Amino acid sequence: MRSERELTFAQDDIDLFAEASGDHNPLHVEPELAARSAFGSTVVPGALLAIAMLGTLPDDAARSVRSLRLSFSGPVLPGTTVAVNVGPSTRARGAWELALTGRGKTLVRMRARVARADSVLHQPGDRDARALAAMRTAPAEPSIAELVDAPPRFVEYRIGDELQRVAARWGAESVAPAVLEGLAWASYVVGMEVPGRHGLFSGLELGVGEEAADGVPAPGARQELTVRDYDDRTGQLQIDARLVTAAGTARCVAAIECFELVDTGDPDPAALAPAAADAAPAGSRGLVAVIGGSRGFGAALTLALLGHGHRLRVTYASSGDHAERLVALAGAGRDAIAVDRVDARDAEAMEALAAELRAAGERLEGLVLNAALPPLAMGLTAASGGELAAYLADSVRLAAVPLGALLPLVDRDRGWIVFCSSSALSAPPRDWPHYVAAKGALEGLAGWVAQNAPGIRVVVLRPPKMRTAITSTPGGRLGAASVESVAAWTAARLAGEDLDAGVTVLEPSLAEVRA
Amino acid sequence: MIRDDSFDQAFLEVFEDIFGWGIELTDEIGPHSLEAWDSLAQIRLVHELETRFGLRLPDEALLEQQSVGSLKELVLANAQ
Numbered sequence: 001m002r003s004e005r006e007l008t009f010a011q012d013d014i015d016l017f018a019e020a021s022g023d024h025n026p027l028h029v030e031p032e033l034a035a036r037s038a039f040g041s042t043v044v045p046g047a048l049l050a051i052a053m054l055g056t057l058p059d060d061a062a063r064s065v066r067s068l069r070l071s072f073s074g075p076v077l078p079g080t081t082v083a084v085n086v087g088p089s090t091r092a093r094g095a096w097e098l099a100l101t102g103r104g105k106t107l108v109r110m111r112a113r114v115a116r117a118d119s120v121l122h123q124p125g126d127r128d129a130r131a132l133a134a135m136r137t138a139p140a141e142p143s144i145a146e147l148v149d150a151p152p153r154f155v156e157y158r159i160g161d162e163l164q165r166v167a168a169r170w171g172a173e174s175v176a177p178a179v180l181e182g183l184a185w186a187s188y189v190v191g192m193e194v195p196g197r198h199g200l201f202s203g204l205e206l207g208v209g210e211e212a213a214d215g216v217p218a219p220g221a222r223q224e225l226t227v228r229d230y231d232d233r234t235g236q237l238q239i240d241a242r243l244v245t246a247a248g249t250a251r252c253v254a255a256i257e258c259f260e261l262v263d264t265g266d267p268d269p270a271a272l273a274p275a276a277a278d279a280a281p282a283g284s285r286g287l288v289a290v291i292g293g294s295r296g297f298g299a300a301l302t303l304a305l306l307g308h309g310h311r312l313r314v315t316y317a318s319s320g321d322h323a324e325r326l327v328a329l330a331g332a333g334r335d336a337i338a339v340d341r342v343d344a345r346d347a348e349a350m351e352a353l354a355a356e357l358r359a360a361g362e363r364l365e366g367l368v369l370n371a372a373l374p375p376l377a378m379g380l381t382a383a384s385g386g387e388l389a390a391y392l393a394d395s396v397r398l399a400a401v402p403l404g405a406l407l408p409l410v411d412r413d414r415g416w417i418v419f420c421s422s423s424a425l426s427a428p429p430r431d432w433p434h435y436v437a438a439k440g441a442l443e444g445l446a447g448w449v450a451q452n453a454p455g456i457r458v459v460v461l462r463p464p465k466m467r468t469a470i471t472s473t474p475g476g477r478l479g480a481a482s483v484e485s486v487a488a489w490t491a492a493r494l495a496g497e498d499l500d501a502g503v504t505v506l507e508p509s510l511a512e513v514r515a
Numbered sequence: 516m517i518r519d520d521s522f523d524q525a526f527l528e529v530f531e532d533i534f535g536w537g538i539e540l541t542d543e544i545g546p547h548s549l550e551a552w553d554s555l556a557q558i559r560l561v562h563e564l565e566t567r568f569g570l571r572l573p574d575e576a577l578l579e580q581q582s583v584g585s586l587k588e589l590v591l592a593n594a595q
Contacts, residue, residue, distance in 0.1 A: 073551070073555055074553075097535075106550065109551070202555065229566075234577065377554075430547070431553055431554070474554070474555050474558055475555070476554075478577050479574070479578045
């Protein structure tokens with residue numbers, strides 16, 4: 001018989017797990033940094049999800065688990081409610097199958113077994129206790145070469161006393177200590193050691209030694225970590241790992257699957273300079289407001305428009321350090337850029353910005369509506385329909401509030417507004433129903449402006465997939481264009497004379513923006 | 516490499532490894548018929564197929580939506 005239980009994780013739960021496991025990766029414990037990730041928030045560690053899932057097993061079953069296989073399909077954010085469905089396997093005696101669902105999608109699958117899995121018995125290499133490195137308190141940031149060609153590494157490991165509180169919080173006190181410890185340790189490996197800072201835990205096979213299944217973890221354990229495989233197309237890593245006691249017996253053996261996410265760097269000004277014939281001195285053309293412009297495509301388009309001679313007013317919600325670097329990247333044109341920390345959803349702040357521009361006698365030649373929310377993969381079910389609607393409302397707010405404030409300032413004779421949509425609207429991805437619905441609503445707003453603010457040239461931009469923070473996901477950057485190529489292409493179209501009044505849809509192919 | 520029973524069995528094992536036991540594998544199965552077949556699962560599938568068959572599949576195997584049948588064709592076309 002299967003049963004189901006709902007769970008909600010708080011940031012405090014994550015912080016307690018970080019103390020227990022030693023996994024202090026910013027994606028889990030630093031809300032401000034994590035807000036800029038592809039997930040838009042901190043993420044509940046996969047190993048913590050697994051412990052909570054084991055806590056839904058009957059006590060007898062939880063006590064007997066000696067190996068498990070985990071597969072993660074999507075992140076769980078703190079404050080959201082997920083459901084765990086658990087039941088004995090109908091296909092393998094003594095095994096249990098567990099699924100954690102949220103956003104209308106299965107986000108974690110687990111098979112837990114009484115027997116130790118043969119496939120986790122790989123031996124990672126020779127031991128050399130003398131070369132034991134200390135546990136990290138800040139995550140590693142190895143280069144690709146350091147990841148791929150590194151010899152096995154040996155690192156001390158000490159589980160925190162907090163693990164017992166974590167287990168109690170999620171009803172997992174019956175689970176063998178070595179299983180709990182193995183999960184916490186695997187989280188530490190990915191988040192702190194290999195690949196560390198940009199690591200994303202995606203799968204695990206874990207087995208524990210029979211003699212290690214009971215009792216309190218002995219101090220002085222060491223980790224032996226070997227990268228078995230690295231895929232340069234996707235950043236996928238396969239790691240063979242053992243946790244060995246001070247006495248030399250294997251406490252946990254693991255095959256870990258994870259990804260190294262690509263950090264989003266600053267845009268390259270050299271790749272954004274217009275053709276010599278189109279270049280104009282910075283500040284020689286009209287003012288453009290870029291909403292959501294401190295990083296990624298917004299920052300690249302800002303620099304490209306600067307090259308075409310525009311003055312820029314850029315708003316950003318949280319990435320202050322990016323905004324400072326954007327001004328520095330403008331070089332000689334830095335005096336033509338002003339940045340404001342304004343959340344695009346904040347009506348009062350947007351009105352204040354509009355009032356300031358009006359008082360200074362400014363008119364806007366251009367307005368770029370680029371602020372957007374990262375889309376987490378979602379399935380469309382009756383239950384997730386409400387989440388889809390909430391995403392849609394928040395996304396529309398990011399465009400509607402600045403549009404409402406600044407539309408009266410846009411020049412009715414030669415002004416333009418860019419609505420940053422997506423080519424995903426032409427080929428909606430299976431797990432992004434909320435994203436395409438939000439972009440569809442944005443395009444509806446563009447049509448409204450064209451009809452009701454005649455004279456303004458309305459541009460709906462549907463760029464191909466780009467390498468931004470939003471696509472810094474496993475495989476997210478495959479076949480993606482650089483932000484510079486799309487921004488340079490777009491700025492050239494905006495500077496040309498071929499935009500008509502009404503709506504112009506720009507949907508360049510990958511080949512066009514690269515040309 | 517030819518498409519025979521052992522090829523189909525190896526393929527089935529890769530899919531069972533990724534998606535769990537008891538899958539009825541037909542060439543038409545793809546992301547639209549298997550909820551678990553998302554973009555991450557496709558990366559895992561490609562990696563496992565490459566490891567199992569000792570080959571490197573073209574980027575389209577990762578980039579474009581696939582089905583069991585199209586992956587079989589890609590494996591056969593890229594085998595040594």
